[in-house]
Amino acid sequence: MHDAISLHRQATNSATKNTQRLVVLGLGTNLGNRLALLTSAGEQIAALGVAQGAASLWESDAVGPPQDRYWNTALALLSELSAGDLVGAILAIEKRLGRDRKSGERWGPRTIDIDLLWIDGEHSAAAHALVPHPRLHERSFALTPLLEVAPFAVDPRTGQAFLPAPDPPLTRIGFGYTTPIRWGLSR
Numbered sequence: 001m002h003d004a005i006s007l008h009r010q011a012t013n014s015a016t017k018n019t020q021r022l023v024v025l026g027l028g029t030n031l032g033n034r035l036a037l038l039t040s041a042g043e044q045i046a047a048l049g050v051a052q053g054a055a056s057l058w059e060s061d062a063v064g065p066p067q068d069r070y071w072n073t074a075l076a077l078l079s080e081l082s083a084g085d086l087v088g089a090i091l092a093i094e095k096r097l098g099r100d101r102k103s104g105e106r107w108g109p110r111t112i113d114i115d116l117l118w119i120d121g122e123h124s125a126a127a128h129a130l131v132p133h134p135r136l137h138e139r140s141f142a143l144t145p146l147l148e149v150a151p152f153a154v155d156p157r158t159g160q161a162f163l164p165a166p167d168p169p170l171t172r173i174g175f176g177y178t179t180p181i182r183w184g185l186s187r
Helices: 002-013 034-046 083-096 140-149
Strands: 021-029 050-054 057-060 070-079 113-119 170-177 182-185
Touching (some): 021 083, 021 140, 034 070
Antiparallel strands (some): 057 070, 057 170
C-alpha cells in the first residue's frame, strides 16, 4: 500500500493539480458466491478511476436482523467523479450484481453493498451522497478496511484522524491485490 500513499501524496502535492482525488469505497456481501461478487464489484469500480489499493477481506457478524456473516473490504481509487456521480455509479453496479434495494429490509442480507466511505479533503451533506459515510466512525467493518488502504485518512469536517472502531469484531480472511482487483483467501 505504500505505492498508493506515494501516488496520492504526489498527486495532491504536485504543482499542477488536477481534479483527481483519493476515494475509498466500502464493499460487503453475505449472500451467494461472496468472493465472486466482491471481485466483480471491484472490477467494475476500477473503471470509475485509477485503482490504488484493495484492502484485505474481513469477516464480521451482521448489523441488524439475524443473518449470515458478512465479508467486507474497501477499494481506494483516484477519481474525478463527484460524490453524486460516484453514488449513481455504485447503485448501478449493485443493481447489475443483483441487489434490489426496494424489496430488502433495512440492514438485511445482501448480494452486494457498496458505500462511498470517504473522499480525501471533501465532505458532502447532500442526502443522496453523504461523505464521509455517516456511521463510518462506528463500524469496524468499514473503518478497518478504509484505514488499510488510506492509513492517513482524516475526517474532512474535523481534521481529526480516523481511529479504529472496536465493534463488531473482525476476522481477516484474505488479502487484497490491486492489479487486477482480486483477493486471495487465507483459509
